Amino acid sequence: MAQAQPAPRATGRIERARQIEARKLARRSFLRVSAFSGLALFTGGLIASFLGFFNLRKPTGFGGTVTVTPDRIPRPGADPVRIPEGKFWLVNLNGPEGDVLQAGGTGGLLALYWKCPHLGCTVPWNPAFNGAAVNFPGIIGWFRCPCHGSTYSKAGIRVYGPAPRPMDTMAIKVNGDGSVSVNTGQITGGAADNPLRAVPYA
Structure with missing residues (x-):
């Protein structure tokens, strides 16, 4: 089985x-x-x-290089031009204009970072402000911080207020086509030699 x-x-x-x-x-x-x-x-x-x-x-705008076309560049002696994409004022100094400390500036283009060195407020240009209020009679038009009153000449030199130094500057280069390139990533602390940092512009 x-x-x-x-x-x-x-x-x-x-x-x-x-x-x-x-x-x-x-x-x-x-x-x-x-x-x-x-x-x-x-x-x-x-x-x-x-x-x-x-x-x-390679950023564009603030932190990178901002190109300003010739039509936006102020004439010598004219009011500074606000460049919002780069957070700076473009100034065209007429000779020693703005050189209130007599550093020996000869004029030219200057890019001033619009941040106040005191507490970082945005500093506007006040074309009607009279320098007599800050012991510079006869000079009309100043950068004046709305937060604590720090006052700066057209070259960014501090003449009044709690700011510890002049306005900071940015590296600037004139291009062959008449435009200028401002390196907003290259900021130098403001000092008495601000007027000497101006770049000649024809």
Whole structure:
């Protein structure tokens, strides 16, 4: 009489064990791939933030180079022109104009950062302000901070108020087509030599 063969049942158990093991391996592989993908995304984000922090993308506007076309450049002796995209005033000094400390300025273009060195308020140009109020009678038109009254000459020289120094300047270059390029990322602390920083402009 033939005996029953238990082989199919054993084969079924082995197959089930293989399937369970295959699922475990698939789960482990999925978790491993997910972990490495997450790490790669995190690292990529860190690198992008690092590059963004150091501004390696050649920005335009404030922080980069701003080009001012000839039609926006003030004539010598005219009121300064506000350049909002660069956060500066473009001044065209007429000879020693604005050189109230007599540093020896001979005129030219000057880019003055409009941020007050005191507490960072935006400094406007006041064409009607009389210098007699700050011991410079006869000179009309000054930069005057609305926050604490710091007053600056046309060359950004501080003559009154709590500001610790003159207005800061930005690097300026005259181009062949008559435009000027102002590097708003290159700001120099204001000093008595502001008038000497003016760039000649024909």
